[in-house]
Amino acid sequence: MANGSRQAAWEFFGAELKRRREDAGFTQVELGSRVFVSGGYIGQFEQAIRKPQLDVAQRIDEILQTDGFFERTWRKLIDDKRYADYFAEVVELERAATKICQFAPSVIPGLLQTAAYARAVTIAANPFVTDEYVEEKVSARLERARILKDATRPEYWAILHENVLRVPVGGPAAMVMQLEHIAALADGRRVLVTVVPREEGACASMAAMMQLMEFDDAPPTLYTETSFSGELLDDPAVVKRAQRAYDLLRGAALSPKTSLALIESAAEDYRRCASTT
Numbered sequence: 001m002a003n004g005s006r007q008a009a010w011e012f013f014g015a016e017l018k019r020r021r022e023d024a025g026f027t028q029v030e031l032g033s034r035v036f037v038s039g040g041y042i043g044q045f046e047q048a049i050r051k052p053q054l055d056v057a058q059r060i061d062e063i064l065q066t067d068g069f070f071e072r073t074w075r076k077l078i079d080d081k082r083y084a085d086y087f088a089e090v091v092e093l094e095r096a097a098t099k100i101c102q103f104a105p106s107v108i109p110g111l112l113q114t115a116a117y118a119r120a121v122t123i124a125a126n127p128f129v130t131d132e133y134v135e136e137k138v139s140a141r142l143e144r145a146r147i148l149k150d151a152t153r154p155e156y157w158a159i160l161h162e163n164v165l166r167v168p169v170g171g172p173a174a175m176v177m178q179l180e181h182i183a184a185l186a187d188g189r190r191v192l193v194t195v196v197p198r199e200e201g202a203c204a205s206m207a208a209m210m211q212l213m214e215f216d217d218a219p220p221t222l223y224t225e226t227s228f229s230g231e232l233l234d235d236p237a238v239v240k241r242a243q244r245a246y247d248l249l250r251g252a253a254l255s256p257k258t259s260l261a262l263i264e265s266a267a268e269d270y271r272r273c274a275s276t277t
Helices: 003-023 028-035 039-046 054-064 069-078 088-096 115-125 131-148 162-166 172-187 201-205 236-252 256-275
Strands: 099-104 155-161 192-196 209-214 221-225 230-233
Touching: 003 039, 003 054, 003 069, 028 039, 028 054, 054 069, 069 088, 088 131, 088 209, 088 221, 088 230, 099 236, 115 131, 115 172, 155 162, 155 236, 162 192, 162 256, 172 192, 172 256, 192 236, 192 256, 209 236, 221 236, 230 236
Parallel strands: 099 155, 155 192
Antiparallel strands: 099 209, 209 221, 221 230
């Protein structure tokens, strides 16, 4: 679904929510209290500024007695079989974000991955799938990354642990392309990438990937992920703690200039390795 038609569909979702809420005699605050969000969130859903999570859409159906209408509409708009169920909504939020901050402890973030790197990661996690499955996943990942090329692209910060640079995912030649790609994005001022060196051992305890997203007209959101699942959180207290953790990681990271030099040095190491194999 194109972005324009997708937005129009969310506006329809919001208009229906407003109509059915008013028909049921609820204010935004009253409905919000029953589905465990603020009245302001209900207003943002109705204006298509923010998208509800699935459990919220389900509770709205229950309170307004809409026979699953909002859940079905949500699934149609959010569910994209190219992505894991827990990640489809994150992709939608990335398109609306004005700022994205990521910490990657073990794997290059998807928004920065090249096709070869994405292919190697997908096969490593799914060794028995078809080539068609692999290429669908790779294509979806590269499509996500297009937001970094848009004129309205979000401000994008990535903090990589040095281990991410040193694990030869896909082999030396693939790593050369991957690290050169990151360096080119940084050189072109499309992204800001810093690296936490191995010497900052305490940062290794930040084992989970984390992604913070900010929006023009909605509160910030946190996404965390392990190997098999992810969680989207917008509780203000939790997001605030995550932002503090991210600030501490930023303080432990090398400067952007030094980080870029380390990335280029790692690429050169892989280049030498590739030339001898």
